Amino acid sequence: MFENLSERLERSFKILKGEGKITEINVAETLKDVRRALLDADVNYKVAKTFTDKVKQKALGMNVLTAVKPGQMMVKLVHDELAELMGGESVGLKLEGRPAIILMSGLQGSGKTTFSGKLANMLKKKQHKNPLLVACDVYRPAAIEQLKVVGGQIEIPVYSEPESKNVIGIAQNAIKEAKAKGNDVVIIDTAGRLAVDEEMMNEIEALKNAVNPDETLFVVDSMTGQDAVNTAKEFNDRLDFDGVVLTKLDGDTRGGAAISIRTVVTKPIKFVGTGEKMEAIDVFHPSRMADRILG
């Protein structure tokens, strides 16, 4: 994960770390390198520029040039600013409804079904919840089957109505069933398309308005880089979602989406997916992610 970026940043800092004294030119050169590394990692141009400008300002404000260990001070500055860029603090789920409702959104193939299972499994094992998975991807028959397979693996029930295409009706019936059977969390998996289209947006928007979820999560493939950020913006404009789930971080060697998404949509990344298995889920911690990026 982030191998290229970590390597590049390490190289940029090498000079600074080695020098007892550094000059304004050293700092400027290093920050230029950092900006280049961020752009190569597919970080949004504006985000990269604002980031390095901010680090530079802080460095000058903190008198880095006359510090005892200027290189280390710069690395810490970049670390803290990276963490800030990714949201600063970790933000959890707010599950207050009885049952609490979580709505998944995102493009086809982004990892919604897999993540629905991972989250259900995590809530069951770590928070002793009793989740119900709901199959609202009614366009691909295989999608219902896939959710059932996932549910079977983690021993979590799946509500579906294979004959119905009325997603609002299915979701409302599932919520009734959850109340009757004592499921305290309802996780609704929805249909995605290959690209953002009006019909999909209308459907998920109507579904959101009908079930009034505690959490609407936007699931996105981190490997799609800046496209991930653009898609996030389109979904957020329509859905005003509560948080982002970045999947396939295990395959993302560039890391651009993780770094830019928060600034562009001003919504927190709440979870990351790091593999195909049900256990491959992590709560997102900006500071830990900054540690990983800086290697």
Ligand code: GDP
């Ligand atoms: P959906 O269409 O949004 O429901 O996407 P799926 O859940 O079906 O996932 C699409 C593909 O991505 C599947 O082959 C998953 O196994 C895979 N996948 C999902 N999440 C991850 C992840 O975090 N890492 C990796 N490597 N693969 C993932």
